[in-house]
Structures are given as structure tokens and as C-alpha cells.
Amino acid sequence: MTGEDRRRKLEEEHGMRFDYSFSSGFIPDLEKLSTRISFTALNNATESFDEHNLIGFGKKGKLYKAKLPYYDCLAAVKRFYNSRCLVKQCFSELMILGKFKHINIVPLLGFCIESTERLLVYKYMPNGNLYDWLHPMNNETKILDFHLRIKIAIGVARGLVWLHHNNFLIIHGNLCSSCILLDRNFEPKISNFGGAMFFSKSGSKELRLIQSDVYKYGVLLLELILGQDFYMPKETFKERISHPSTTIDTLYRAVDKSLIGRGNDAKIFSLLDIARGCVKPLPDERPTMLQVYKMLMDVKKINNGIEDYSETLTETDTTFTGFSDDNIELEIIEI
Incomplete structure (x- = not known):
């Protein structure tokens, strides 16, 4: 287009x-x-x-x-x-x-x-962008613990669910860590919508475009867990992740050292598995963002050790100007 x-x-x-x-x-x-x-x-x-x-x-x-x-x-x-x-x-x-x-x-x-x-x-977002936290310059000391990383991963996924699974469809098209802004509580805010595409409904072509957002989210999730900058040629990244020799164990050995040995290893393995699903070479094999969000919530529940329903999609997450009934809850339907 x-x-x-x-x-x-x-x-x-x-x-x-x-x-x-x-x-x-x-x-x-x-x-x-x-x-x-x-x-x-x-x-x-x-x-x-x-x-x-x-x-x-x-x-x-x-x-x-x-x-x-x-x-x-x-x-x-x-x-x-x-x-x-x-x-x-x-x-x-x-x-x-x-x-x-x-x-x-x-x-x-x-x-x-x-x-x-x-x-x-x-x-203004006082904590800047996610890229600067993951890749600090000039020997800056910036630490994102596991709790904050999974909070950011869930928040970005929630935002993409809202963009993809609503009574409209918005394809971001340029998702990356530098366009994820962080407020004072490290709640993520997706920015940089200059290349975004808006559709009133989704067809087969739009569904393919959705999978491009899913892929970029997978790269973002890997960057969050591994702490590595993956903004390299697309084919090089695909080859590294989808190569048969690249297993979950292989990826785990590349995990950000600040996350290792802190009781979160099982959750890290789960996040790596989710990320690998998002960056599968064939778009049809990738999950939807709603499926990703649900999987992340399962990981969060494991992390807390109890059932945690604090991160639900409510009507306050799905409001937009011009909508006549402030109390109506928009149904989130998996495509």
C-alpha cells in the first residue's frame, strides 16, 4: 500500500x-x-x-x-x-x-x-525510551529487573491487542524498543505512529500485515530478555533464530546476565518460547497478539505464585474519542 x-x-x-x-x-x-x-x-x-x-x-x-x-x-x-x-x-x-x-x-x-x-x-515520559534502558551509553548504570521487563512486555502486548483486536484495526508497522516510552512507573507507551495504517475491518491482506507487528514484537521480547540489540538486517536475524541449532537452551545462554540466578529461570524459558513463536519464518504460524497476551499473563501468574487477574482488558483500555457510550465494553475477539 x-x-x-x-x-x-x-x-x-x-x-x-x-x-x-x-x-x-x-x-x-x-x-x-x-x-x-x-x-x-x-x-x-x-x-x-x-x-x-x-x-x-x-x-x-x-x-x-x-x-x-x-x-x-x-x-x-x-x-x-x-x-x-x-x-x-x-x-x-x-x-x-x-x-x-x-x-x-x-x-x-x-x-x-x-x-x-x-x-x-x-x-512527557520521565523514564525515556526502552532502548536506552537496555543499551545504556557512556557507562551509564541502568538496571531493569525481571519484574519491570515482564511488566513492559505485558503492557506493549496489551497495547497491540487493542490496536489489532477491536472494532477497528491499526497496524503500527515500526515497533521497536526506541519507540516504547516509559512513564514514571515504567508503564510502557507505544509511540511513533507516523507509518501506521488504519483499517475499519480486517481481510486477508490486513491479517498478513498484523503478523508483521507480531514478528517485531517477538524481536522486542527477545531484546528485553537477552539484552541484545537485534536491529540488524532482517534475514540475518531470521537465520539466527530459526536455525535448527538455535534451541531454547542456546538462547538461554545468551540471556542478560543480570536476570540469571534470581529465581526467574522458568519464566525466562517461557518468555523465550513465546518470542520464538512470534518470529517464526512463516507468518501463518505466528500467534495473534491476543494469544501472546494470554500467554504472558500465564507467565506472570507463575511469577507471582498465585492467580493474578490485575491485568485484564477492561472498557478503560478500549476507549476512543467520539464513542457515544462511555460505559460500553468493547468485545475483544480473537481473529
Whole structure:
């Protein structure tokens, strides 16, 4: 599916027509999705985008920490580089994050479109991203114990279940540890929806796309347990994991040493087995994210030594703006 096809599908599903030039007549439609914030306010909140407020940068733009008036939380302001391609990604994120809300999806606070400026404003996540915790730089000491790792694994899975198994379908398409943000309690928030695809229902083609998210989740789960950076050529990774000589025992020998010998070995073996299922070469052999979530909950119960039903999918996990009945519980159906 081309970028233009994705744009048309998004526009049709949301009942809007947009021009990527973001003309003034287009702004009221966007204001239905999220709060419009002036560039002057964001400029002041970041102290003129001062470098000491810079908390991240990449191919899309720069991310700044900001304190906005009338908000009871810190914000993270993404200032996109001036590019037509990035304008489309900004639009996609705004459309999806503006309409759909979930505990494991990064909260969008607002947006700014003025002249050539394109900015999105998110709730600030004080513990940064998962990649930096798993691969600290410059001899930093960052430790994620097993409890936090399984909490993060479950939270990301819960978010993907909500995206995949709802009365709509969203394919993230770019899941990785650097786009998993962590709040003060290490609750994970999936971010980076610039390349996401939205569908009102799923067919055979969409189901294949879902399995791509499942595969990437499997890589993420292995990264969580092994502590290794798997962002290598796709075929190289597939060959290593699916090779007949690569057994669970082989993978266990590569487990992050900080997790070994702490009474969690049985749970680690179970997580490795789940991850291997997610990265099977044939997409049809991979589990759905709902199946993965249920397996992770079984592992969590073993970890606690008791039945633990605290991580259930409730109506608060499946709300989105514009839904008429706040009390209705959306049925999660396995595809």
C-alpha cells in the first residue's frame, strides 16, 4: 500500500478530506481531534527550542522537553523537519493519536501548524525510551529487573491487542524498543505512529500485515530478555533464530546476565518460547497478539505464585474519542 493509499484510507475512515499543505481552512477539522497550540506558546515553553531542552532527535525531527501553561504535566514537543514526506507522517500520527486513546499508547496533548512549522505535543515520559534502558551509553548504570521487563512486555502486548483486536484495526508497522516510552512507573507507551495504517475491518491482506507487528514484537521480547540489540538486517536475524541449532537452551545462554540466578529461570524459558513463536519464518504460524497476551499473563501468574487477574482488558483500555457510550465494553475477539 502506497503512502497515498494510506492517506485516502485514513481520510475516508475519519470522514475528512485533507491537503498536506495544511491550509487555514483545514485546521478546524484537526481541532476536532486534538488541542491546537500556538507556535509562540511552544517557543516559550521550550525557551526558543534551546538545546538544553533537547531530549532526542532523529530522521523526523527533534524532541524537546517543555512546560506548558494550563497543563499539570510536562510535555514533549516534536518539531518535524520541513519535508513533504514528514508532513504526511505528522498527519498520520495526529489522526491516530488524536482519535484513539489507550493506557499503553503515548498520549497526544496537542498540535501546532503554522507557516512551515509542524509540531506534535505529547505527554512527557520521565523514564525515556526502552532502548536506552537496555543499551545504556557512556557507562551509564541502568538496571531493569525481571519484574519491570515482564511488566513492559505485558503492557506493549496489551497495547497491540487493542490496536489489532477491536472494532477497528491499526497496524503500527515500526515497533521497536526506541519507540516504547516509559512513564514514571515504567508503564510502557507505544509511540511513533507516523507509518501506521488504519483499517475499519480486517481481510486477508490486513491479517498478513498484523503478523508483521507480531514478528517485531517477538524481536522486542527477545531484546528485553537477552539484552541484545537485534536491529540488524532482517534475514540475518531470521537465520539466527530459526536455525535448527538455535534451541531454547542456546538462547538461554545468551540471556542478560543480570536476570540469571534470581529465581526467574522458568519464566525466562517461557518468555523465550513465546518470542520464538512470534518470529517464526512463516507468518501463518505466528500467534495473534491476543494469544501472546494470554500467554504472558500465564507467565506472570507463575511469577507471582498465585492467580493474578490485575491485568485484564477492561472498557478503560478500549476507549476512543467520539464513542457515544462511555460505559460500553468493547468485545475483544480473537481473529
